[in-house]
Amino acid sequence: MHDFWLGFQLLLLLGAANNAPIAAKRMLGARWSSPLDGGLRLRDGRPLLGPSKTVRGVVASVATCTLCAWLFGSAPGIGALIAAGAMAGDALSSFAKRRLAIEPSGRALGIDQIPESLLPLLAVQSLLGLSFLQVAAITASFVLLEIPLARLAHRLGLRDRPY
Numbered sequence: 001m002h003d004f005w006l007g008f009q010l011l012l013l014l015g016a017a018n019n020a021p022i023a024a025k026r027m028l029g030a031r032w033s034s035p036l037d038g039g040l041r042l043r044d045g046r047p048l049l050g051p052s053k054t055v056r057g058v059v060a061s062v063a064t065c066t067l068c069a070w071l072f073g074s075a076p077g078i079g080a081l082i083a084a085g086a087m088a089g090d091a092l093s094s095f096a097k098r099r100l101a102i103e104p105s106g107r108a109l110g111i112d113q114i115p116e117s118l119l120p121l122l123a124v125q126s127l128l129g130l131s132f133l134q135v136a137a138i139t140a141s142f143v144l145l146e147i148p149l150a151r152l153a154h155r156l157g158l159r160d161r162p163y
Contacts, residue, residue, distance in 0.1 A: 085120025
């Protein structure tokens with residue numbers, strides 16, 4: 001039973017880490033929207049990450065996930081690590097999408113979900129004693145849940161896009 005609740009809490013933390021930047025954008029508009037890549041373009045002429053990866057998003061993710069971890073009775077540092085891993089995974093997927101000529105905020109099934117859930121879980125795996133199978137199961141659960149939940153959030157007006 002402990003494994004189920006730990007997995008559930010980790011899914012909630014992954015959701016908080018990945019949705020906090022969206023909520024911050026809705027609440028703050030263009031304020032504090034400096035792009036992480038500073039607008040840098042690589043030799044291929046495409047952005048390193050793109051304009052939707054912002055300092056505001058990283059700060060919102062770390063703050064939200066740290067608070068959520070504390071509210072769940074976990075160490076706040078676990079929340080911060082999950083958020084940092086999720087944002088690193090999100091940046092990695094954006095980098096890959098730019099190289100594949102997928103526009104910023106463009107859809108790429110798997111590329112969007114796997115890094116932003118797998119990297120944070122790997123970051124806390126040894127701290128929480130997670131097995132590789134648990135990491136894989138939580139990652140798969142995140143991917144399977146993220147798609148319909150993103151569509152629902154779009155219908156409710158909480159997201160700009162249904163993915």
